[in-house]
Amino acid sequence: MNFAAALAPVAVFGLLLAILLIALLHRREFAGATRLAAPPAPIRFQRVLMWRAVAGTILVIVLFFAGQPPAKVAIIIGGLLLLTRRVRSERVYAQIDWSLLLMLAGFFIIVAGAERSLLIAAAGRLQLDRLPVLSALTAILSNVISNVPAVIVLRSFVDSLHDPE
Numbered sequence: 022m023n024f025a026a027a028l029a030p031v032a033v034f035g036l037l038l039a040i041l042l043i044a045l046l047h048r049r050e051f052a053g054a055t056r057l058a059a060p061p062a063p064i065r066f067q068r069v070l071m072w073r074a075v076a077g078t079i080l081v082i083v084l085f086f087a088g089q090p091p092a093k094v095a096i097i098i099g100g101l102l103l104l105t106r107r108v109r110s111e112r113v114y115a116q117i118d119w120s121l122l123l124m125l126a127g128f129f130i131i132v133a134g135a136e137r138s139l140l141i142a143a144a145g146r147l148q149l150d151r152l153p154v155l156s157a158l159t160a161i162l163s164n165v166i167s168n169v170p171a172v173i174v175l176r177s178f179v180d181s182l183h184d185p186e
Contacts, residue, residue, distance in 0.1 A: 067107055067108070069107060070105065070107060070108070073102060073105075074102060077098045077101065077102050080098060081094055081095065081098050084098075128167065128169055128170045128173075129170075131166050131167075131170050132166075132170045132173045132174055135162075135166060135170065135174050136174060136177075149178050149179070155175075155179075158175070159171060159175060162174060162175065
């Protein structure tokens with residue numbers, strides 16, 4: 022909570038600065054009186070499946086707060102949501118973004134390899150309790166192995182610091 026309170030003014034300032042710069046740099050686009058309007062797309066949904074998804078989401082939240090392992094809860098509830106007789110399995114599986122799943126699996130492989138590499142072991146010997154060192158290492162890792170794997174790799178180092186906040 023202290024972290025959010027400390028950075029809230031910075032976030033608000035950044036948001037207002039972005040709005041101001043967009044308004045100044047793209048003034049012509051906002052000056053015109055004509056508005057672009059897209060025709061409303063027809064909304065098709067299956068009410069039963071929607072309520073199953075809502076119930077699944079509520080169940081996931083309850084189980085998370087009950088202390089159940091998040092990975093176990095996610096795979097079980099996700100698997101149960103995929104089981105349906107209202108929609109053919111082929112249509113369900115066609116909606117899955119397989120390239121995104123493959124990318125996430127690759128991230129976990131990269132993280133496991135990075136944690137076992139000598140480079141990460143050497144990074145652990147740096148003075149990560151100093152903010153400039155931690156910031157520089159985070160920037161380097163984020164650009165080399167991407168943001169999510171970098172955070173997962175650095176999590177073990179941050180947990181061991183005397184003040185992880």
